[in-house]
Amino acid sequence: MTNSPISARAADGLQPLALSSAPSDRVAMVAFEGVTKHFEGANGQPGFTALGGIDFSVARGAITGIIGRSGAGKSTLIRLVNGLEVPTAGHVLVDGVDVATLEDTDLRALRRSVGMIFQHFNLLSSRTVYDNVALPLEIAGLDKAAIAARVRPLLDLVGLSDKERRYPAELSGGQKQRVGIARALATEPKLLLSDEATSALDPETTQSILELLRNINRDLGLTVLLITHEMEVVKTIASDVAVIDRGLIVEEGRTFDVFTAPRHETTRSLLSGLSGAKLPDAIARKLKPLPEPGDRVLVRLSFFGATAEQPLISKLMTGLGSDVNIIAGTIDEIAGEPYGSLVISYAATPDIVARADRFYAETGLATEVLGYGA
Amino acid sequence: MALEMLLSLLLKALLQTLQMVAIAGVIGTVIGLPLGVFLATSGRGELFAAPSVNRVAGLIINAARSTPFIILVVAIIPLTRLITGTSIGTTAAIVPLTLATVPFVARLVEASIREVDKGLIEAARAMGATPLQIVTKVLLAEARPSIIMALTMTLVSLIGYSAMVGAVGGGGLGDLGIRYGYQRFMPDVMLAVVVVLILLVQAIQSAGDGLARRFDRRSRKT
Numbered sequence: 200m201t202n203s204p205i206s207a208r209a210a211d212g213l214q215p216l217a218l219s220s221a222p223s224d225r226v227a228m229v230a231f232e233g234v235t236k237h238f239e240g241a242n243g244q245p246g247f248t249a250l251g252g253i254d255f256s257v258a259r260g261a262i263t264g265i266i267g268r269s270g271a272g273k274s275t276l277i278r279l280v281n282g283l284e285v286p287t288a289g290h291v292l293v294d295g296v297d298v299a300t301l302e303d304t305d306l307r308a309l310r311r312s313v314g315m316i317f318q319h320f321n322l323l324s325s326r327t328v329y330d331n332v333a334l335p336l337e338i339a340g341l342d343k344a345a346i347a348a349r350v351r352p353l354l355d356l357v358g359l360s361d362k363e364r365r366y367p368a369e370l371s372g373g374q375k376q377r378v379g380i381a382r383a384l385a386t387e388p389k390l391l392l393s394d395e396a397t398s399a400l401d402p403e404t405t406q407s408i409l410e411l412l413r414n415i416n417r418d419l420g421l422t423v424l425l426i427t428h429e430m431e432v433v434k435t436i437a438s439d440v441a442v443i444d445r446g447l448i449v450e451e452g453r454t455f456d457v458f459t460a461p462r463h464e465t466t467r468s469l470l471s472g473l474s475g476a477k478l479p480d481a482i483a484r485k486l487k488p489l490p491e492p493g494d495r496v497l498v499r500l501s502f503f504g505a506t507a508e509q510p511l512i513s514k515l516m517t518g519l520g521s522d523v524n525i526i527a528g529t530i531d532e533i534a535g536e537p538y539g540s541l542v543i544s545y546a547a548t549p550d551i552v553a554r555a556d557r558f559y560a561e562t563g564l565a566t567e568v569l570g571y572g573a
Numbered sequence: 574m575a576l577e578m579l580l581s582l583l584l585k586a587l588l589q590t591l592q593m594v595a596i597a598g599v600i601g602t603v604i605g606l607p608l609g610v611f612l613a614t615s616g617r618g619e620l621f622a623a624p625s626v627n628r629v630a631g632l633i634i635n636a637a638r639s640t641p642f643i644i645l646v647v648a649i650i651p652l653t654r655l656i657t658g659t660s661i662g663t664t665a666a667i668v669p670l671t672l673a674t675v676p677f678v679a680r681l682v683e684a685s686i687r688e689v690d691k692g693l694i695e696a697a698r699a700m701g702a703t704p705l706q707i708v709t710k711v712l713l714a715e716a717r718p719s720i721i722m723a724l725t726m727t728l729v730s731l732i733g734y735s736a737m738v739g740a741v742g743g744g745g746l747g748d749l750g751i752r753y754g755y756q757r758f759m760p761d762v763m764l765a766v767v768v769v770l771i772l773l774v775q776a777i778q779s780a781g782d783g784l785a786r787r788f789d790r791r792s793r794k795t
Contacts, residue, residue, distance in 0.1 A: 241617075281699055310701035321696035324791045325714045334710065335700040366790040386700070 226295040227256035228390055228422040229280055234289035236275050236446075249275040251446035253289070257439075262416050262423040264437030264454065266430065266469060272446040273426040277392050280424065281313045282306050294389065311339055314383030318395035320375040322367040322382075328354070329363040332381045339386060353381040357411065373404035380411060384419075391415070393425035397432055405429075409436045430469055434458060434533050442466045454534040459503055460565065478527055478542060478569065486570030494571040496547040497526065498555075501565040502539035511562060512541070518558045521551050547571055582749060583765055589663050590745040590773075593738065594731045596667050601674025601731075602724060608634075608675065609682025610708055620694070620704045634676040643737050645669050650741075666743030670734055674727060681723035685716040718789035725781025729774050746770055 236250040249272045257263045267273045278284040279291045282298045291298045293309060301309060322331050332353055336346045354360045357377040367375055376396060383391055393412070397405040413436045416423050427433060433440050433454060440458075441451040444465040450457060461467045478486075478497075486497065502511070516523050526542040545551060559566050608630070614620040615627040640648070646669040650660045653668040689712050697707045713720070736747020746766050754763025 283695060283698060307701035307703065310699055313699075315696070315699040317692060317696060319690075319692055321690070321692040323693060323711065323715055325717060325788065326790075334697075337710065338697070338700050338702045338706050368790060368792050382700075392699075 226259075227292075228259045228294060229257035229424060230290075230292040231255045231276070231279070232290045232292065234276075234279065234286045234291055236272070236279070236284060237287045249446055250286075253446075253448055255441055255448050255451065257422065257424050259422055260416075260420055261439055262413070262425070262437050263439045263441070264433035265424070265426045265441045265443055266428065266433050267426075267443035267465075268428055268469075271443045273428075273443050274394065276443065277394055277424065277426045280390070280392055281310050281315060311335065311386040312388050313390045313392060314386065314388035315392040315394065316376065316379045316383050316396045318398045320367070320372075320379045320399075322375055322378055324367055326366075327363065328359060328365050328367070328370070328378050331367070331378055332385055335382060335385045349385055350381075353384055356384075356415075357381045371404075372400050373407060376400065376404075376408050377411065380408075380415070384415065384421075388421065390422045390424065393423060393427075395427055396425065398427065398429065402431075405432070406435070412436060430458075436534075438534055442469065455503070455536050455538070458533045459501055459538060477529075482526060482572065485572050487572060488570060490547040490571040494547045494573060495524070495544040496552060496571055497542060497544045497569040499567045499569055500541045500543065501567075502541070503536065503565075506562060506564050507537060507539055509562070511564060512543075514562075515555070515558055519545060519551055519554055521545050542569065544572075579762060579765060582753070582762070583746075583769060586744060586746045586749040586766070587769060587773075589743070590732065590735050590747075593663060593667055593670055593735045593743065593745060594728060597670035597674050597735075598724075598728050598731055600667075600671045601678050601727070604671075605675040605678025606682050606720075608679040610686055610712065612679060612683040613686035614704075614708065614712070620707060634679055637672070637676040638680070642669070642673055642734050643740060645673060646738060646741055661742035663744050666735070666738035666741055666745075670731060670738065673734055674731060677730065678723070678727050681726065682716075682720055685719035685723055686712050688719060689715045718785040718791075721781055721785040721788065725778060725785075728777050728781075732770065732774060732777075746773075 231253040234250055234253040235248065237248045238246050240246040251272075253276065265273050265276060275284055279286055279298070280293060282301070285299055293313065296309070298306070298309065323334065326334065329350055332350045333346045336349055341349070350363075351360070354363055357380055359374060359377055359381070362370065362374065367378065370378070379396070391412075396412075397408050400408060409432060412423060412425075415421055416436075423436075425432070425437065437454050439452070440454045441448045442457070442463060442465055443449070444463075450461065450463040450466045457466060458470060461470055482497075487494070490496065500511075512523070512525075522545065524544045526544055528539070528541040530537060530539045532538065545555065558564075611621065612627065612630060612634075615623045615630075617624045637645075646666075649669055649672060653665050654660045656668055657665045659665050693711050693715060694707055697711045702710065733747075735743070735745045736750070738745065739748030739751055746769060750763050750766035753759045754766060
């Protein structure tokens, strides 16, 4: 993060952040160790457990996505990182420092080194774009000149230089989130927390915000931890992903691996409709779970890595000694890697199926039987 | 009544009203505004969490607000005498007026502050703001138009209250209307008093509205 105009120009003005020292590549940027969170019910009502034991770490310099449905505990999880929530048990370490042990002053210093953006932007309506971005710097006690030296390049970075005198009410949703991002970056954080930052935006604006986040991650070397319920967001920018369900992390790994070979039921259902080619409704409705005589089997083939570069379909046809119908197909990108998906059908007779299975095993092709039909 | 005499009575009464309303309004705001901020931020789990103090303060404020003003005026005569050295006259009337203003302002300011989006408090905490910075840079700044409206309402109510302090010789427009217009059957004086009061309230309300609008950036302006 040395060549960006931002860090170069503003490195002077900022007070040293108490906790930004000792950056070690070996220490994860964020580590959850046996973290549970229980909310007490008010006035004798039963409380509930939001997090049931989280062990998870966020790699330095990566974009990590935590995905889950509403109520899965992801909002609570991200708020533990900057101490907006305190764990009931376990430890949350940011850059090796246990957040819960910090005194107020140190906690505020930590929060200045961790930026945060929100679903509803949380901009001050009474302040202009410029003054909103300046707010964290005012809070940190910088003088006007130092603030201007920080704010202007940030507005440049997010593409809102011409809007600095506008008020949030005069901006579109995407522009508001850009202000939110500039504000989150103002104190030169080492970590950016994104709380459903694109959930209130339309798909096109979502893409442009995600692109901005990816550029920031790449150019500033900023670690990004984002929570979302949208698989699309994780698929587009997260290199690593964790799936959270009812307060537990049920699956984690590289986004590409998790998306191409989901193991947990929750992951599969979150992924449905996203991973690969969709069957035409007319065909999907007639699919049967078990074959009847004369039926054909429908199989989804997934191509990535080595299998994406070979002429596998023509080999398959030759190997099967049977005709193959192509039902649906798509090519997509997951975490920047190409991923192809093809739905084919062939006769569901034992010998052909056996030959096909042998072919899949030899080539390492990932397959999934979708069902049977005439 | 001769016009000249009417005007001189009106002018004297207007100045007394303005004096009472202004002084009670300023002191009432100076005490009531921080109190309102405290009420809005001291509940369970809030910035300055002190739930029991909050509850006690709320009870006292409710008690003060439910006491009819005219009873408050006579009930606190010993306190008034202690502060101003007398229990009658315009200066003495300022004490009960102020005492009635404090809880009024406090409750209105509390409501204004509570309207500020909780997400903004969370954002400010995430930036590393101290509770005091959150109050000054976020809560008061965001609630400003609403607080201006609340203070405008306070001044208008104060004008109404000030009509009652004639009971302790406080003077002012209301007193003039009662003593001359009603007790001495001079409808022209009553009419003049009412017209002046209407103009005064209109002026205060327009000024307050204008000021609030200037600070209100919550909606798109053309």
